[in-house]
Amino acid sequence: MTETQDTENKLIAERRAKLTQIREQRNAFPNSFRRNAYAQDLHNELGENGKDELEQLDRRAAVAGRIMAKRGPFLVLQDMSGRIQAYVDKKKLPEQQLPEIKTWDIGDIIGCEGPVHKSGKGDLYVYMDSVELLTKSLRPLPDKFHGLQDQEMRYRQRYVDLIVSDESRDVFKLRSKMISFMRRYLDNADFMEVETPMMQVIPGGATARPFVTHHNSLDMDMYLRVAPELYLKRLVVGGFERVYEINRNFRNEGLSTRHNPEFTMLEFYQSYADYKELMDLTEDMLREMAKALLGTTILLNTVKNEDGEIVQEKHYDLSQPFTRISVFDSILHFNPDISAEALADEQAARQIAEHLDIPLKDGYGLGKVHIEIFEKTVEHRLDQPTFITEYPTEVSPLARRNDSNPMVTDRFEFFVGGREIANGFSELNDAEDQAERFLAQVKEKAAGDDEAMHYDADYVAALEYGLPPTAGEGIGIDRLVMLFSDSPSIRDVLLFPHMRPQN
Template identity: 65%
Template sequence: MTDANETNATDTREEEHRLIAERRRKLQALREQGAAFPNDFRRNVVAAELHAEYGDKAPEFFDDNAIRVCVAGRMMAKRVMGKASFAQLLDMSGRIQLFVQRDALPEGRYQEFKGWDVGDILGAEGVLFKTKTGELSVKVDSLRLLTKSLRPLPEKYHGLTDTEARYRQRYLDLIMNEVSREVFRKRTRIVQYIRDFLNARDFLEVETPMMQAIPGGAAARPFITHHNALEMQLFLRIAPELYLKRLVVGGFEKVYEINRNFRNEGLSTRHNPEFTMLEFYQAYADYHDLMDLTETLLRDMARDIHGSQQIDYQGESYDFSRPFARMSVKESILHFNPDISEDRISDLEAARKVAEGLGIPLKDSYGLGKVQIEIFEKTVEHRLKDPTFITAYPTEVSPLARRSDADPFVTDRFEFFVGGREIANGFSELNDAEDQAERFRQQVQEKEAGDEEAMHFDADYVAALEHGMPPTAGEGIGIDRLVMLFTDSPSIRDVLLFPHMRKAGE
């Protein structure tokens, strides 16, 4: 930082401290007058409702119809002009303008209003009218200060533009940026749309444990905690999968959960330690059924929530109206690497040489399936721009998925990609208890060999399978990444209200 910038920053801080001190003096004066934070004002309408119902009315309409309203919100702007003033009020739905006249208010109130600050929360009553410029406004005859703000809002910005400040102080971001508010409104609509979609197909929404004695359902490093009363180690869940499949065993043949998962991993534009997932399971279905269901869900969501089946994301455009592409892991490697022949990724030693030539580090324990996935992730994943299902994942990297009847080397599994990012993962479930037990044992060996993300042996889950689970397919969809796509947000932090951040200054 240059000397000039340091001086400007110091001046800004000093000015902010001066304004805060001035506002505290105003609040002290309010305390001396009585109730400084009244709680008896009730509004009867919000700004968006007024604009929707009366925004297209001619000025003459209001001369003939006295529409009386009570509005409340944060004062975002104020323009004082002698005996009359204008103010902009922001509520949960948008903005409405107030027209405040000295002679229309109780004696002394207009003078008080002139001393109120941008950022204060007001309640106003009056009648609607339109200004000469055609702006719908409230001609105020009753005005109250409901909450005195002590800190000034960011100035000289079209909103709050410092990215880190937006994440750390989301409340300021939401006050200042309509774009941010709309992102989170759309997120809510997306989650509700998914619920309605699944409920209409007779799925049952359930809740499963967030704290688990055995972290299962995914290959990830868990957060560890301790239950004092039970004297036992517990883990924040990395996935709800094994509990949801226990419910399928119990007879809930269509279940889903939308909730948080926790993984003790790094931060990036695509990863947050806690994130929201949809997981759903359907008995008497296979992975083909879920690919079809997912394609219908996303295509309809694009139309109904986004308003178009053409999704624009970070300068690129993806067409959700066309059938989604489908290819296997092996087919995708060959498609995007025309210089690699099939025989070179069908043999372990040859595949290792391909990976080494690509600069991919490999562990001695990796089998052919794991090596293929390393090659796929390095050379293919980021190039899957259009909506694409990748199928036939190797059994080695799919410990919970059903083996393919045609080729036991791979499983009946898919992942869905768009914009070079994985959005969903699903498969026909492994319901062979003995096969599942053996795969758990293999995972335990990998964990003992140093793989911190390998799975534990879950004996109770194996016991559940031994009671018999019907043929079932299941899927997980990352809500945060889905919202990123539908809101054209470059970072996962843009779609999380309170993302995890490093300590300030690091």
């Protein structure tokens, strides 16, 4: 046992002893106190009043929160909105209660009531004439000056991280506001929010390796969804022409700063629209969201060293029209030594990939080779908001072929800061073409590709009833929050990210 652990165990033992003493005297966990004000509301309402004005106003408030600091006779309380002080006056509180108040620790949760005053320094406080311990905290909080320094423990014990870190709380408040904004935006555009199955007989809608579970009563394997796409398009066939779902998806992939096996997507579909109109919608929605929630269209991205010092700073400008460029042209743009003629020839393109140390499988066609080169040489360099368009048909099994070039599809992916944020396309509504592409995916799966799609006969049947011309898109909410909150890892924007067990 380390010295730190030994000290912490002693503090926990002392707090347990205090709780035992409280239990002997009364109910240690009362639930009768009711507050009538939050800290920030009091600051907003009374913060501009002077000291004398507040005394004359005699505005009483009942507040509740966690003790975050003790400053002489003042207790600093924290609730969900912010912090406010509470003043302990020995002459005003019951004499028999004073000894217990002295035993209260940082982290304890109390409720108190009294008039709101202002100190000589200009700080609001509640001049308590009644106070009650509501919850005894048995574990000490991290050092108030350093917070929870261990990054892994911040993820494992998010509840502690949220108590001590204003920055963490701000990230998750922003996340909630972003999701609410997207809902309002789509609702106002006449989209309908729906829910689709999370357990599916056939995992479809994305090329990804699924998680497998088992239904005991039916005695059958099922899959956690990798995407809601095929079910949402079934609804479009049924006549719901504008639908969206904010959904949890599950993909059996590795962990990284950009990947978590469980993640959140916004997926939406609009009939009688194409992928270009969805690019317009995405650009407008993100720009308006930045204005509404951040007060600016300039997003800041910082890189910090181990000491937390900023060593690099970038700005992403959402106010300017987003760049739109095809996969093919982007490769040429970022690789001036590659010619268009060589890139268009499969054998020459394979030689380019080999020169770049990109491993290729025998079954890869020209489109797949292009994507491998793109991911190696282009993707990480797409800093400013960019739509990459015209993805090869070979890697786009659900997207509509381009009318002038059947080798590519009417599809885009959206990138900022070298990260893919969104994927959208004009939907493939030719049932026979879709059946052929599913069969091609089945062959790839048989050849060992765990991420290839299954053949979904029911979805093909739905298309045979007729899917109107439609465009659809998925936006990765976790990565979008990373972008808006300047967070370096997806774990920073997930309340409870997946971690390996400690033991």
